[in-house]
Amino acid sequence: MIRAAVLEDAAVIARIHVASWRETYRTIMPDPYLDQLSAENRESGWRKSLAEGPVFVALDQTNEIVGFANGGPSRENDATEGELYALYLLKSHQGQGTGKRLFDHVLEDLRRKDFQSCIVSVLADNPSRFFYERFGGRLVSGQPIERGGKQLIACTYRIVLVPSFNA
Template identity: 40%
Template sequence: MNIRKATPQDAAGIAKVQVDTWRTTYRGMVPDDYLDQMTYSRREEVWGKIIEDGQIVYVAEDNGEVVGFANGGEERSNKYSGYDGELFAIYILESYQRQGLGRKLIAPLVEDMKVKGLTSMIVCVLEKNDSKQFYEVLGAEKVDTVKINFGGRDLKEAVYGWKDIDQVKL
């Protein structure tokens, strides 16, 4: 297993991981038609731009195949005083979950965030998503619950945070 910074050539692999994990993780939480309309090609285009724009993106690869990724940067909403960074996404193919890859992906991302001068971090996760326990294990505390509309469905999203990015339990 190799963890490394993503390159534009990884966009297709990242797109596949995102689409596949959304379909396995969010089925029943978000509208099925939204999940069914996701395509590798559209997500590949988005991820290509994200990587080229210099966002922090790391991939986990196994035998040259991207099996997980994480990305983050500056907190986007400006709603959470005291939090300047954000873990935007972390997704790992189902068959690779619960093997320590999440921590391995977050570790270099956190280091890059510190280099950029970020000192704290939030992450948003659907309330019904069991992965919120992962963030709790890493020392995050719940700071808010917000309503979001996703694909025409009202959902609740939990906001977790680390006031000190050095306190992420990696």
């Protein structure tokens, strides 16, 4: 099930965020960088995000949060462009259609706010970038970024948002 997160979810989202980063980036980012990530440090950032806009969480059958996604105005481009800021699901819950459902919730929220497109930044080394290609994402650029002393490439994908008929 997907629901909108509330402020009280901040600590759990921060914990899932760190756990999912460690699972996703273990072979991509240096171990010391991933090991020093702290859910406590990320919690305040999530409180801020939750106050600013919707964050969607995926729940398992016992109503535990196992993933999350959020979006909003693009941090880079003009006012007509939205951005998917984050989409993370614990490995144990991937491959069951849940990531797509979280993604759809964010895109629908952006459409409702009249954004005409959505960008997402994803590391070139992350196979999840092909998920965005699967759903119409077009690669528009790549920029070097550094994480824990390692040089990486961040790809930007753009997804055109077709207005939904029941908007």
